[in-house]
Amino acid sequence: MxxxxxxxxxxxxxxxxxxxxxxxxxxxxxxxxxxxxxxxxxxxxxxxxxxxxxxxxxxxxxxxxxxxxxxxxxxxxxxxxxxxxxxxxxxxxxxxxxxxxxxxxxxxxxxxxxxxxxxxxxxxxxxxxxxxxxxxxxxxxxxDLENQRLTAELALLKSQINPHFLFNSLNSIYSLAYQRADNTPDAILKLSEIMRYMLYECNDNKVDLAKELQYLQNFIDLQKIRFGENCYVDFDVDGIISKQRIVPLLLISFIENAFKHGVANDPSSPIQLKITVDDGSLQFYMHNKKHLHNRDTVGGIGLVNVKRRLKLLYPGQYHLNITDTEYTYTCELSLVL
Structure with missing residues (x-):
């Protein structure tokens, strides 16, 4: 005053x-x-x-x-x-x-x-x-100090997403290039679209849900290019997604985890991804069969990151349930948009 x-x-x-x-x-x-x-x-x-x-x-x-x-x-x-x-x-x-x-x-x-x-x-x-x-x-x-601390922490968490995602994607494209696959240029183009979204569309605290879902679809398409015809993913979106907003890059770590540790080439057990939007809330469901020989020796940066972001950005407005068994991995997230 x-x-x-x-x-x-x-x-x-x-x-x-x-x-x-x-x-x-x-x-x-x-x-x-x-x-x-x-x-x-x-x-x-x-x-x-x-x-x-x-x-x-x-x-x-x-x-x-x-x-x-x-x-x-x-x-x-x-x-x-x-x-x-x-x-x-x-x-x-x-x-x-x-x-x-x-x-x-x-x-x-x-x-x-x-x-x-x-x-x-x-x-x-x-x-x-x-x-x-x-x-x-x-x-x-x-x-004010607490807000500054949280802002700095969120900025750090968000900054970790891009290199983490880029590291995994470049590994996939490197595999295609090593095999001299014909669809390597398509993979690079798809990665370019993804990175454009991450660099230019995700600067606000929240983004349009439709854009975020398109980003997830682009990521899935990139993985399909990587696996070729032997990639089986069921990705369904139900509900009205227009005029809904969500914190950007929130769900990608779960999907990355499914492709990295899951089995994507088994038609009898596809990766299941389902997003339901109803009355201002979002229900996210993911289930995949685990690849027993594909262990992450570096560490689960992505999932630790997203759990922390949920706690900071949606306090008391989310419920996360993860079931991790020897053979399957299931994630259920309920979120108030």
Whole structure:
């Protein structure tokens, strides 16, 4: 908040409070206007000055710097001095301030103790405001730091996807080139389309679901080029996918895993991929037969990555169930779009 707005709201608060108490006192007592003015405006100005003396000078210069002895000393001196100041004002306006309802003059001790009590209340109010503002500022700083940390972590996770995917795809194309396969140029072209999507379409937090599904289809087509006629994949999409959005590159790791560790050349047990979109939610199902001799010695970067991204980007909005047996691998993901 800008300083000018802070001054405005602080002034508005104090003026409103003084006007409110003057109105209450006017309706519930026989005090004259001059009595009300001196009591609430004059003494109010003194109390408010003490409030800001503590809030703007003593707290930041002594309390925040942990100079507790100096802070207590200066506060005590201020409270004592303000007590004498209030009595001086009362003496000047003794007809309105120091004269009780019975016509007797209020003695110094009684009046001074009352003045000290009021001053201490305003000191405590300024402390309360200071600690409240500090708490909110610290909370906002912590949220900002946490958001920055999560943003940096997500950027790192996303940056790991491209090299991981490119590494696997280039291995596949290398295999085609080594075999001098005729469809090697088609594979390179398909990889180019995939990389264009990853580089230029995935910069936003979410992308159109239709584009993401087309990206998955391109990846599957690339794998079919790699395996040739002996690639068996059932990929079905049900539901209305228009106007739906999803975090980009979220499902690809599961599909990569199916081709990398699964059996894609068995017509009796094809890789099964099914995506159902209904009422703002997405159901993803994947099942594949495992290739017992195709073990990943490097590590499962992709799946660890996607699990972490789900936790960060869809907290409390997803359910992931993975069944990993000796012969099959099944993944079921329910996601609120």
């Amino acid at each position: 800008k300083k000018s707005w802070q001054i405005f709201w602080h002034s508005f608060f104090w003026i409103s409070m003084i006007a409110f108490f003057m109105f209450i006192a006017h309706n519930n007592s026989k005090l004259k206007t001059i009595d009300l003015f001196v009591t609430f405006v004059g003494y109010g100005a003194i109390n408010i000055s003490l409030f800001y003396l503590n809030y703007l000078i003593y707290i930041p210069n002594y309390l925040d710097k942990k100079q507790y002895g100096k802070y207590i000393l200066y506060v005590l001196l201020a409270v004592i001095g303000i007590g004498f100041l209030k009595y001086g004002v009362g003496w000047i306006f003794h007809e309105y301030i120091l004269t009780g309802r019975n016509g007797k003059t209020i003695n110094f001790a009684s009046y001074y103790i009352s003045a000290l009590f009021t001053s201490i209340i305003f000191i405590l109010l300024s402390l309360l405001l200071h600690f409240t503002v500090d708490w909110f500022l610290n909370e906002r700083i912590q949220r």
